[in-house]
Amino acid sequence: xxxVTQMEGPVTLSEEAFLTINCTYTATGYPSLxxxxxxxxxxxxxxxKATKADDKGSNKGFEATYRKETTSFxxxxxxxxxxxxxxxxxxxxxxWSGYSTLTxxxxxxxxxxx
Amino acid sequence: xxVVSQHPSWVICKSxxxxxxxxxxxxxxxxxxxxxxxxxxxxxxxxxxxxxxSKATYEQGVEKDKFLINHASLTLSTLTVTxxxxxxxxxxxxxxxxxxxxxxxxxxxxFGPGTRLTVL
Numbered sequence: 001x002x003x004v005t006q007m008e009g010p011v012t013l014s015e016e017a018f019l020t021i022n023c024t025y026t027a028t029g030y031p032s033l034x035x036x037x038x039x040x041x042x043x044x045x046x047x048x049k050a051t052k053a054d055d056k057g058s059n060k061g062f063e064a065t066y067r068k069e070t071t072s073f074x075x076x077x078x079x080x081x082x083x084x085x086x087x088x089x090x091x092x093x094x095x096w097s098g099y100s101t102l103t104x105x106x107x108x109x110x111x112x113x114x
Numbered sequence: 115x116x117v118v119s120q121h122p123s124w125v126i127c128k129s130x131x132x133x134x135x136x137x138x139x140x141x142x143x144x145x146x147x148x149x150x151x152x153x154x155x156x157x158x159x160x161x162x163x164x165x166x167x168s169k170a171t172y173e174q175g176v177e178k179d180k181f182l183i184n185h186a187s188l189t190l191s192t193l194t195v196t197x198x199x200x201x202x203x204x205x206x207x208x209x210x211x212x213x214x215x216x217x218x219x220x221x222x223x224x225f226g227p228g229t230r231l232t233v234l
Contacts, residue, residue, distance in 0.1 A: 004157070036225075041227060042227055043118060043207070043209075043224070043225035043226050043227045043228065044158075044207070044209075044225035045225070046222055089157075089158070101148070101160055101163065102158075102160070102223065103157075103160075104157040104158045105157060106155060106156055106157045107155075107157070
C-alpha cells in the first residue's frame with residue numbers, strides 16, 4: 001500500500017534560518033505529491049504540489065521537488081518567519097478512475113522564534 | 115480558497131451516548147466529502163468518502179454502524195459517532211471537494227478545522 005514518511009518534529013528554528021523537512025514516500029503507481037500546512041486552530045491548507053517526476057512545486061517561498069529516483073519530496077524554505085510556525089503534512093494521491101484519495105504523513109511541527 | 119466549517123469544534127460526552135459532527139462547505143457545492151481521524155502525533159487516517167445522495171464508502175477497519183455518515187446536501191455532511199466509548203476520543207477532520215474526480219484528474223480537497231471529541 002501507499003505510505004508517506006516525514007521527519008519527526010518539532011523542528012525549532014530562529015527567524016531567517018533555512019528550513020528542510022524531509023518526506024519520502026512509497027507508492028505502487030505514479031502519485032502526485034503535496035505539502036499541506038495547518039496553522040493553529042485552522043484546517044489544513046494546500047501549500048504546494050507536484051504531479052510528475054522532476055516537477056517543482058512552490059508557494060510563499062516554500063518549494064519542493066518531486067524526486068522519483070529517491071522517492072522524496074522534501075520541503076525547503078530559504079528564510080523562515082515566525083508566521084511560518086505550523087504543522088506541515090506531506091501527502092500523496094494516486095489518481096485513478098473514479099476519485100483520488102490522499103495518504104498523509106504524520107506531520108511535522110515547525111516552531112520559529114524571533 | 116474555499117471554506118469548510120465544522121461544528122462543534124470540541125465536544126465532551128459520556129460513554130454510551132451518540133455525538134453528531136457537522137461539516138459544511140460555505141461557498142461552494144461539495145460533491146464529495148471525506149472524513150478523517152487523527153490521533154496525537156499520527157497521520158490523518160481516512161475513515162470514509164461520501165458522495166452527495168449516495169451511501170458512504172468506508173475504509174477497511176472502520177465500522178460503518180458506529181460511524182454513521184450522511185451527505186444529504188451539496189453543502190452538508192454529518193458524522194455521527196454512535197454509542198461512543200473512550201477509545202473513540204480523537205480529532206475528527208472533514209474535507210470537501212467540488213468534483214467527483216475522474217481518471218487523471220485531481221480536484222483539491224478543502225479541509226475543515228477539525229472537531230476534538232472526548233468521551234468520558
